[in-house]
Amino acid sequence: MTLATGAAGEGLPRGVRLGVDVGDVRVGLARSDLDGMIATPVETVPREQAVTRVVAEASESGAHVIMVGLPRSLSGGEGPAAQKARDFAEELVTALGTAAEGSEVRLIDERLTTVSAHKALHSSGRKGRRHRQVVDQVAAVMILQQALDTERATGMRAGELVDPAGDEHTPASGADQEEDA
Structure with a gap:
């Protein structure tokens, strides 16, 4: 693996x-x-096919880090949507264990990304039903770009590592997402 210099x-x-x-x-x-x-953006996939498709994309693209959005409330709390994201991330870790060994899954604080994605699509002229299929891709881009920006700023992986054993979630050393949203 080549170490990045500066940019990443x-x-x-x-x-x-x-x-x-x-x-x-x-x-x-x-x-x-x-x-x-x-x-x-890559694509939007039906929820029931998502783990399989993400694992396939990781394998095809050689991705070793997968950033999953963790929807927290503005106060930082976690509700049912955050638990669903955590469950998905754990499913992904299990699936990657055999298909893309060495990959890691990280949870990225994604407060308001879907709202921001809807606003961005609306202001670009896409309305209602026409943007339903791409809003999830736009939100995924926002989640990933936020993580990439954090990596560049801190020199460390962004977010919270999902433990492959499923025992606990480990925050990145000093690079946890701090939201100003």
């Missing part, structure tokens, strides 16, 4: 990262470039 954060390995926005019906998927500079 000192000391972080170069490589593609994936961003995931978990919804009840659909899941948005985004991917970064090799240097971890910019996030781009």
